[in-house]
Amino acid sequence: MNNIRLGMTEITVPQNAFGALPIQRVSTEEAVSLLRNAYDGGMRFFDTARAYSDSEEKMGKAFCGMRDKVFISSKTMATTKEKFEEDLNTTLTNLKTDYLDLYQLHCAAKCYTEEDEIYNCLVEAKRQGRVRHIGITAHKIGVAEDIVNSGLYETLQFPFSYLASDRDIALVNSCKEHDMGFIAMKGLSGGLLTNSRACMAFMSQYDALPIWGIQRQSELDEWLSFFENEVTMTDEIRDFIDKDRNELLGEFCRGCGYCMPCTVDITINQCARMSQMIRRAPSQNWLTDHWQQEMLKIDSCVDCGICKTRCPYELDIPNLLKKNLADYKEILAGKPV
Template identity: 65%
Template sequence: MKQITLGSTGIQTPQNAFGALPIQRVSTEEAVKILHRAYEGGMTFFDTARAYSDSEEKMGEAFGHMRNKIYIATKTAATTPDEFWRQLETSLHLLRTDYLDLYQFHCVNQCYRPEDGTGMYECMLKAKEQGMIRHIGVTAHKIGIAEECVASGLYETMQFPFSYLSSVQELHLVEACSRQNMGFIAMKGLAGGLIHNSKAAMAYMTQFDNVLPIWGIQKISELEEWLSYMENTPSMDEEISAYIEKEKLELTGDFCRGCGYCMPCPAGIMINQCARMSLMLRRAPSAGWLTPQMQEEMKKIENCLECGQCIKKCPYELNTPELLKKNYEDYKKVLAGEVSVN
């Protein structure tokens, strides 16, 4: 596994990092066990966020006694200076540390700049001056906002969804970061669960010297799969390249990544599952998708208000109501036995 340097931060770490969003779904005991094993297996970069419920607290429990051995990145979704400082103090307390290696504006809808009237970038500068944070980063889901942040030269890292299903525009974003000596942190490397071949996913990332993938992990079995690549790192050979090209043909165009930023839905629709049901039925076959409970969830699509809230919230700018309708029609055909998903 090659070591990469995360842009101008100087942070050097294996190109195989830990995304700590999923550990909010397991017990503290299990989370600590997973985090310790990740470190023992060679991972040194751990990414979390204030928004991930108790993820920071669990990381603090795991690493509070060995702070200097790892890199910690977290995020703030604050939009006012007062909230910025409250969230930063909370993160430091829960992570049991007096500094963060990387502090990121979380899922921004604008590129914060000095003297833009918000005071947000000035907060980052002050926190860095006081030694509370060491590097300033940003995360985004909308490509236009991400491009603006990169072009600004104000940030040391960009975190953005990136996988072998990414578009040419997203590849250009990675290249722009490289030219700016800006670290690129790849989230959603498995495209929200649509990619099942971890070997292909890892091989794809190794092509980029400035990309650090953070894999969302909540089970030891998942972790061991990623750790196995520390010694036996897959590379883009002909077989994997052909496999990825086949995947791209199946998953090109608009599809829901399941991020959930569109929720809650005023009509109570479970958008992050229902809007991609057709893909899940075929790529992750499970009797659970066809249970009476899930049928009731899908039926809620009939009550869509066409309010457009989900369209406005979608970071991928999808026509979500239209996706919901298409998935519902396909779902009904599967239930009726008109379409086979085996």
């Protein structure tokens, strides 16, 4: 297993980290067990956020008494000093700690600089010792490039998978040139990529720390297996990736959910990618009465456009929903999957 140095932070951990967004969907007992098993299996970097409901609290319970053995990153969506202080204090309380290894501005709409109150809050928290390193997360490539070129942050967290564009790959290389740690989110593209071996082999080629969203022990076991059986890029894996890229590249939903809630209660982050999910997972899981009812809600779309303004990937979501519904109806009518 490669070790990754997160740039100027000097944080050095195995290239196999835990993304704790999904543990908000399981019980505290299950989450604590997952986190401790991840540590026992070799993972050392754990990523959470104030926006992930009770994820921080579960992590705090899991690592109580062993704070110095793990690296913990959290995030805030605050844009004012008051909200920043509220979020940071809540996060530290939830995690049962007096410091964070890394604190990031979450889903930044721009590169915040010394002219912005929120950036100065981050710097002051580091000066006080409540935060050891400062970073930022972004979803838009132009914003991410501005962040790297600013030299103001120690890490960047950005979507990165084997569906990455040449521009995305150049961003990762630019981080290395600027001695900036790169944390890869969406390594499975919101669940569209199902071959963990191919995903890990792709990451092994770059100075990137992937945080895999983990909800079940079976998922964790899959990632932990790579500590014992190291995977590198091969011709066979490269051929598989090329085939997958040809099928998936283009306008597709990553399932991040930032577009929600919908004004007419459409489950956008699933319905907008139904055509892919129904072909990449057991199709019967998506043809149930429940999902048929969910998909039919698309007919109620009023084209308000709110989801489009929220989408970090600037997708034409109403149009994407309608395309997925048309395909879904054809499948229900007998079109082969």
